[in-house]
Amino acid sequence: MNVSSLALPDSISPSILASADLLVTKTAYLAGMIAPETAACVSKLLMDSDAHYSRIIDGHLTEPEVLKNAQNSANQQSTLQKIPELRRRIVAALVHHFHLLQTQASPEANGAVARVVIHQHLAHLGLHPHLWSLARGLALRHEEYYAFAPIDRTQVSEPTGGVQPSGKSTLSFIEFMLEVCLGEVDYVTTALNRHGLREAVMHGFRTDSQLIEAGISSQTGPAILALLIQGALPRTEFETFTGLQPSEACDQLSKLVNVGLVVSSTPNSHTLRVRLPTWFAQNIFPDFSLAESEIKPG
Structure with a gap:
């Protein structure tokens, strides 16, 4: 499903919007404090760790071809710019991630595919996800992460229809994800100050x-x-x-x-x-x- 076709929650709390704004500020600060050559080293370190942390989150490795297809799909779905505010675009990207967790046709690859897509969205939004590890943050809280997914993930709705998650569960997921993102940005910023x-x-x-x-x-x-x-x-x-x-x-x-x-x-x-x-x-x-x-x- 295209991210632009997912409706934003009817009522986004001021605290969620403030957290999204804070993520913009903190990622910009992190990117500005690291020399390009050092940033490339940090990025490679984080990239090399993704498989390890994904294995913790999912309990197994996902086939590289599945991840490659997910990345191609994410590149084709970059329609967040149609949403007027950057902070609301961030919220929309997280809603899309939640939707993918709920509806992917391949349950065993749900999380890995959804994380590839959200990484691409965060990059398109200028949040420098190559300098902090969403995978690490989710691995540290993987039980909470998958508590938001269906208990039986073999019974999922089709990507083009079916039951949508409740507004309350969607907002809870957005709050959780923003908390994880901010925590990981702080972790790298503190280490590199x-x-x-x-x-x-x-x-x-x-x-x-x-x-x-x-x-x-x-x-x-x-x-x-x-x-x-x-x-x-x-x-x-x-x-x-x-x-x-x-x-x-x-x-x-x-x-x-x-x-x-x-x-x-x-x-x-x-x-x-x-x-x-x-x-x-x-x-x-x-x-x-x-x-x-x-x-x-x-």
Whole structure:
């Protein structure tokens, strides 16, 4: 069903609209505080985690072809712009998500398909969903999430008709989803603010076994912190941030490249870029979970 053909609830409470407005403000702030190169690293980390969190939510993996078809469908259904206010477009996207949970013809893929579609809608609305993980938030509250779906999801209405959810249950679902979204945006924002990031990076450089085994000095921590904040730095500036003598700074940089924390296109590249491998990212996002095989550096 096209999102524009789903009627908005008759009465949307001021608190729901305020939460939708807050989501716009908070996602814009998050996007503005992260350098593009660092944002790309965070986005990849979150993308790699989706399968793990989806498995927690659904209890199984969904076939990639099903998700691909859902993404194509979402791209074709981007008609939210017809709704006059951004906050009401957000509400409409969540109503569409609820409808998909209730009516998808393939019950075993309901949640995964609906989440692909809502991710696309949130992206079209400029809410930067690649920088925060809706899947993580729903995995932490998956029992509440599926309490909104039919108890027997093999008995669903057709996408083009049938019984629609009550206005009360729809509003409750919207409130729940906005709460989850805001919580996940706050989680990433808190982890990446300057104070939190500094504490996490320096703690990691003092305690991370892989860094210690590689012979990487904790004195290089400030340089990695600067690289995470800036996304990219001239090689000379990076080495200056270490506070080490040139030869030692060069040696430490080589080790950082080898463990995958820094990207240098060539040995003598003048510009360095940040990387955020999962094993180190867990210092910054301590409550972030991946399957064990995805955590081990390869």
